[in-house]
Amino acid sequence: MNGPPHLWLISLLPFAGFLLNGILGARLPRWLVSTIGLLAPLCSFGLTLLVCVFVQSSPTVDPDLAPVIRVMPYSENFGHWIVTGALHVDFSLVLDQLSLVMLLVVTGVGFLIHVYSVGYMHDEEGDARYFSYLNLFLFFMTLLVLAGNALLMFVGWEGVGLASYLLIAFYFQKKSAADAGKKAFIVNRIGDVGFLIGMFFLLANFGTLTFADIGAKLVANPGWQGGVLTIIALCLLLGATGKSAQLPLYIWLPDAMEGPTPVSALIHAATMVTAGVYMIARTHVLFDHSPFALGVVAVVGAATALFAATIALVQNDIKRVLAYSTISQLGYMFLGCGVAAYSAAIFHLVTHAFFKALLFLAAGAVIHSIGGEQDLRKMGGLRKKLPVAFAVTTIGVLAIAGFFPFSGFFSKDAILAAAFMQGPHGRALWFVGLVTALLTSFYMFRLWYLAFLGEPRAETGKHHSTPWSMLGPLLVLAALSVGGGWISGAWLGVGRFGAFLAPAVGTRASEVGNAHLELMLSIAAVGVALLGWLGAHLSYRQKSTIPASLAADFPGGYKLLENKYYVDEIYGATIVKPLLVISKYFLDWVVDKALLGGTAWLLGGIATFAGALLQRWQSGNIRSYAAWLAAGAAAVLLFALVPILLGAYGINIKWAGF
């Protein structure tokens, strides 16, 4: 077709699905609910593909082209939103290379997970609510990705937080699920304060919130570095850590595993948690002008990666392992952004979406088949019972560990290489990343061994087979995990993919670097991954006592890791408890009961008291009524005749119109 791509449809169709399923879903038959739920993401994905066919990446405009816009960045503007004084914000959607890549991931993986959900939620109640929330999430996520200014992105940002809360607390009758939903939303909100303050500073210093204008202003002033730009970047980083579960605001993601597994796959692996990375990539010009902030981003990313990987070593819940693994991989993406290798970070975002969603969905299939059991210690030997799940999990584990030729290898190497070439600090970060890769390989293979290999430790009782609606997406995602790395079109580095993204996120001079060095680094990474596998093999393949003896030798360390470094408890004691105390003693007693309640009581009391006083006037005695009548008449007479009375004595005044 030759018309312009209707970007707004990509967002609006899921919203329509949300409304339909939300309002009518309870009364519709199950198949219709599923169809409506699937149709919206399918159409969004189809539209995105059409847009792909349709746009070219060339920055120059060929006047011979048909009148349709074929050049990125392409923007659609729907009119003014806020026009007041200094603030001018429009409803504008912008499509450029970066948002196109994100859209493909969001709608593509989103659609696959919707298909999977049809099978997963087949026996559950509340499926209409589930699909409507999923569609709502898709609407907000596409809005976030397509937004042309920070305020519209913030709308999507908050909206995905809302959808995440609704979906985490999907089984709201369980207290742990409801608590997890609240925790996610509140921690996200704390990060959003950073985003808001960043927006305020942006407005004060740039006068606009539109990304294109901010970028243009910064490009025009190359000498403007540091200072207020650092503050803005750090504030935005705070928002990103909240949404992308980095230190210090990562605590909600492990608890978010209370939600249904497809939700964990979609929101907490592939799309929502990557919104922070996307935001940094979108505002990368700002970060480029503030080396200090970039350094902070890199350090936060590397530290989080290592931190989460250590915790994942000893977790026993299969979904918790994957959750901490997600936090760790997101740390890699932040590390990539922190060394200004934005293309590499986005590359890892894409491949991570593939294999992490795959791993979550496979875990979901496993949990679904063995009747809801999630503890790794109670699984084992599922290789024979669930061959497809075993095969795809193997692919996913190999991908995440970074083995060649799977997708994780290419993207992780691109980030590590970029970090290494950054200088002495970069070397330290590279080393941290390498250690984390070792740990990643170790705990992922640990999961693999404990769940699928060895002797069955679970009772062999209930066992459902996996329906095709669940297997199909697994297979597609497995294929993508295998072949997804080849989008870079190069053995090492970001290659074609980086060139495609370059107009949107810039390039790094050292990315066209030293091929020999990059080869050595890749070999080091693969070697480390092999080491991890070996360690896991020795510890878990046979009935070995190494894990038990290690745990006994370092009881303190083991307890520390098992309890997630007591971070939740620390936060609880230092932040939550004081807030609760203040709320109870000050806000409840002083403000609510004394001030507000007292004021209300006072007003009521005044009315009652005045009423009691005035009641005695109504005596029923006609003579007193007559007396008051006469008094009133006298008053009126006096009032009306004041000028005449005064005039009689020579004082002439104007009085009440007389």
Add this chain to the structure above:
Amino acid sequence: MSSLLTQEVPVSWYLLLSAVLFSLGVIGFLIKRNLITVFMSIELMLNGVNLSFVTFAHQWHAVKGQIFVFFVMMVAAAEAAVGLAIIIAVFRARATLAVDRIDLMKL
């Protein structure tokens, strides 16, 4: 003697008389204890006002002042009829004509 016979009266004296009649009516309304007598004081008030109307009609040579008095008389007649009927009804319910004893709304 002739001057005494043809002497004229200042209009203000008529007005003063009217004011005094009116206030005597108010006083009667306040101090009388029989319901019928209270009603009679009201009629006295009306008459006082009538006198002032006629006086002014004479002063300004306006016939409409006298027509107003005519209407006041008509309305006073209607009011007296209805008011006395009410007094009869109240008497039937309360068996007393003392103003101070008729102090409840509910009959």
Add this chain to the structure above:
Amino acid sequence: MHLILFILFAGFCLGGAINLLLQSHPISSALSLIVVMTSLAVLYLLLGAEFLAIAQIIVYAGAIMVLFTFVVMLLNAGREDRTMGSRTARSVGFPAVVVIVGVIATVILRAQGLGMAGLQDGITSTEDLSRILFTELLLPFEVTSVLILIAILGAVALARNDGERKPGQ
């Protein structure tokens, strides 16, 4: 002549009014009121309102006061008995009356432009009165007749004895 007549009948007026206040039996008060009405009729005549003077006697003294007398007789109202007074009436009412009469008196006495009334001033004939009444103010006139009809109906409805209620129930 005008002056003498005025003083005489104004005196009757005031005397009747004060007597109304002083008497304790309602029938005496009614008779005093008749005296007031009649003297007022003469005063109207002195002011040149011949129709009104006759109307005053016919309507007020002849109809309304008869109505009052009938009701006094019907209800067998006796002398007033001493009941509890109303303190408000005395403390609030009397000063109010004093203020009213004082203000009016001051205004009247200080007013300029008030003339004199004498016997030589013309009498407003009935024809003058009716000319305006039946042309310009015809509507109020007819409405007044409706009003009187309503009053009759109301009085009948209110005062009717249904036969069941005895005084005191």
